[in-house]
Amino acid sequence: MKIWKILSPKVLTSEERPDNLTSATQAKVKVTQLLLSGTELRAYCGISKPKYPIIPGRFAVGVVSEVGEGCVKVEKNTRVFIHDAIPCGACNACLNGNEEHCSNTKIAGLNSEGYMRDFVVTDESNLTPLPSSVSDTEALFAGIVAMGEMIISRLTLTKGSHVAVFGAGEVGNILSQLLIYHQAVPILIDSNEEKLKIATQCGIYYTIPLNEEMQSSVERITGGRLSCASVHCSYCDIDPSMPFYVTANGGNVVYTGFSFPEQIVQLKPALDKQLILSSVSNDYSYIESAINLILNKAITIAPFHLQPHAISETSELFRQAAEKAEKGVSVPVSILNMLS
Ligand SMILES: [Zn+2]
Incomplete structure (x- = not known):
């Protein structure tokens, strides 16, 4: 798979990496869209003091391209929201079924690898299938x-x-x-x-x-x-x-x-x-109900006038956004189209 990585403040690069399924309940997801918000910009500028190198990208949607034989929740071609916060599964809170208060939650693009890549391999429990009437762009707001x-x-x-x-x-x-x-x-x-x-x-x-x-x-x-x-x-x-x-x-x-x-x-x-x-500070327990709320038109995102950008423009996009932010101009949230 191809991944985009911030090596140090304002240094973005990409590299290739193997991406094979390693367990029967894993699925491989082709990332289609990614939300670009303040989180990614702060990581790029070094404002949030991230531990470099970091793969940015907190909120992503995609299409399942391959499933392990143990998968029951998703199949090939299922559109999914990829969970951004993943409980550790090992701390006291997790072991007591209280994942919401996990003391070691892995957060994509923050303290674990984000989704600015062409494929994500993850356990199917970290994926939520999307109803056909929820668009990829709307689903990016599920978190x-x-x-x-x-x-x-x-x-x-x-x-x-x-x-x-x-x-x-x-x-x-x-x-x-x-x-x-x-x-x-x-x-x-x-x-x-x-x-x-x-x-x-x-x-x-x-x-x-x-x-x-x-x-x-x-x-x-x-x-x-x-x-x-x-x-x-x-x-x-x-x-x-x-x-x-x-x-x-x-x-x-x-x-x-x-x-x-x-x-x-x-x-x-x-x-x-x-x-x-x-x-x-996390959204772990409410992803399913969030997707239902989006389905029921509880929110509108149309007035955000979200700009889609091609993945090929990423470096330039970050550079311009950083320049704006440094001048104190607010940078609106936008969409990265990972297929173009
Ligand atoms: Zn935990």
Whole structure:
């Protein structure tokens, strides 16, 4: 198989490697599409301090091209979402069937090999078949939808509960759409107008710019009660203590993301209000329900206007994205077509 590898910051190369099945329950998947998001860009620029060399690519879909004789879940030509988070299977949590809290989860493109390659060989348990009415591009968002569902499962929401979401990138946007689907009321906050505009086009009603009026806007929308929970998305460039000011006493504050930067947070306001702080950083338990939600049109990704790029353009693509990011320009999420 051909793999793409980042050797050191801004050095991307490719190489050939053997790719044979080594167990009866493994399948070989031809990767068709890959999501290019901040995760890949941070690995390329060295911002997330990855352990090089690294094969980037967290979210991928493909078509099964070969199956071991023990496979029962997939067969040749099954379209699949390739799981991005794979529990270790050996730690205490895993051995007790609590994989969600695995202490050693392997995450594609982060602490284990990502999917920027032409083929992936993996156990069939790491593959979820896709219904024909879910497109490859929609399926690339299954991991983000799954993480959103995991966050929502943490919050005790009733119909009409207000939830403040900090960061209107793809995670905050999709989470907000899911909150609406679950009959809660998201209040999406960001300093980037373009992201808020896309959110509006996705049907998110309350989008608030991050400025000195933010707090009073939340008070007005919630009738002075403040939000019953807040979610802060990693790498959104918003002070992580902001949620403390808009969350009602005793409410939940969840930090979410597929990885987190080093941060220092002033805790006093959270302690004074007896807030419950937690984090959600994987999507392991909700992939199947995420695909069902996509099938049921619970979310739209059309307003993202996703740009498909050919794999042959990868080096140039990363170079341009890095240049933009260094100038402080936000780089929108895009798609890598692995077949062209
Ligand atoms: Zn484990």
